[in-house]
Amino acid sequence: GAGVSQSPSNKVTEKGKDVELRCDPISGHTALYWYRQSLGQGLEFLIYFQGNSAPDKSGLPSDRFSAERTGGSVSTLTIQRTQQEDSAVYLCASSLGTGRNSPLHFGNGTRLTVT
């Protein structure tokens, strides 16, 4: 079956431009997470959607970052006025329930390079 799909797989953008990263979760999964992985670093939590509840945005590093999830399915992470320090791999994950009772299934990520 299809796993979590992220697009694009690679994105190169100029400093100051806006970018949109897309995540298609596994069908039926109610939870969706975004993480950021900088070169050689761990997984930094960004935002968590669970069903129809208000998202947990506590990990977003600045107001240039925002995310939405339409119809409880596809999610878009938007970074406005990109900076070089935004360069990283952005990983999306979905799970059937909450993170404590069902595993997170990750996509292969979008590698963002800001020049």
Add this chain to the structure above:
Amino acid sequence: GENVEQHPSTLSVQEGDSAVIKCTYSDSASNYFPWYKQELGKGPQLIIDIRSNVGEKKDQRIAVTLNKTAKHFSLHITETQPEDSAVYFCAAITDTDKLIFGTGTRLQVFP
């Protein structure tokens, strides 16, 4: 909030030897601790997890131990093989169901 520390950052072992990766967490209310394996160019995949009502869990060559009092948990891989080479992440769940990850351990198994 929850903070997870992971050691070592890199680990090199000979094929057939054991590997141990250790993590500590800060929030005593955390009760679920998964381990993920990330191969090059891919997203992490769950390999084993443990809940706070048990002290040890084993799955073939992989085992995880948990010491709730000390807020430590560890991953043990026995009889390592070259295909075990990857980056391993520990994680702990918060009371709001966020998974907070450690900084990762790059394991290299030399034939």
